[in-house]
Amino acid sequence: YSATAGHVAVTVTDRLGQPAALHAVRVEGPGSPPVRFITTNAEGCAFFAFLPPGSYTVSLGTNSPTTYIDQASGGPNPIKTVTVAAGGATAAALFAYDRQATLRVDPEPPLGAESTTAMAPPDMAYTLANTDLPSGTKIFAGNGEPREFTGLFPYPSGYGVWAGKCPAANPTLNGATGLQTFAAEPGEVTAGTLTTxxxxxxxxxxxxxxxxxxxxxxxxxxxxxxxxxxxxxxxxxxxxxxxxxxxxxxxxxxxxxxxxxxxxxxxxxxxxxxxxxx
Missing domain, CATH: 2.60.40.10 (Immunoglobulins)
Structure with a gap:
């Protein structure tokens, strides 16, 4: 306890909500030194004790800037701001952080079509859907085929995918009973065919x-x-x-x-x- 200082408690979990150890946590704010580092322990926690009151930035990613992805920000180097108050209070910062997933889809008409080798327009966009995304969907611009989507948080439920960027192109509005779903595994590439x-x-x-x-x-x-x-x-x-x-x-x-x-x-x-x- 300190009447003149407070604390910051950081918790890092993986996509399943399990503790994520060995992530470097950076805290920057008032006092000396202004920047402090602690690595998360086996419980996914990093505790910064007896900090001067004020505003602090808490960030991850200094040890794995390209292979991990944050669920909330969608980026590899998430930053959160917390306020430390005097009197021994603890400010909390929570991160869901895991290795990024990659999807590779090849748009094709259904089997039995007269031409199953027809190419899609190279500028055709794609929509990825998951209810845990901030807006529910994420749109990727066209870039030829097969199209690869990188930097994805590996949601256990995967991603529903459809060709096109507009809601009106959603197959469930055009006769389908559900979206095609692709698995999203940490650090892996999932490939498949997307029906058009x-x-x-x-x-x-x-x-x-x-x-x-x-x-x-x-x-x-x-x-x-x-x-x-x-x-x-x-x-x-x-x-x-x-x-x-x-x-x-x-x-x-x-x-x-x-x-x-x-x-x-x-x-x-x-x-x-x-x-x-x-």
């Missing part, structure tokens, strides 16, 4: 003749504030573009008037869509 819709876009002129070399796009905009536009590539010699697509309502265009289609899990494989190109 399949579209054959036929680009034609005003007389119905095929147009080759015509770029096409697809846009999702249902008025909820989320808009996604995908570059589908250019039509081949037959005037066709065959592409793996997110589910949901889309507007297809190849320089002429748009064509609307809602892609669901019950849609034909492929969905045939014809668009006019001047």
């Amino acid at each position: 819709a399949l579209v054959r876009l036929r680009v034609v002129d005003a007389l119905g003749a095929p147009r080759s070399g015509r770029p096409a796009t697809a846009t999702m905009d249902v008025g909820d504030g989320c808009v996604e536009t995908l570059a589908l590539g250019s039509s081949n010699a037959l005037g066709e573009i065959v592409v793996a697509m997110p589910y949901g309502p889309w507007q297809f265009r190849a320089g002429g008037p748009p064509e609307n289609a809602v892609l669901t899990t019950a849609s034909p494989l492929p969905v045939e869509i014809q668009v006019l190109s001047p």
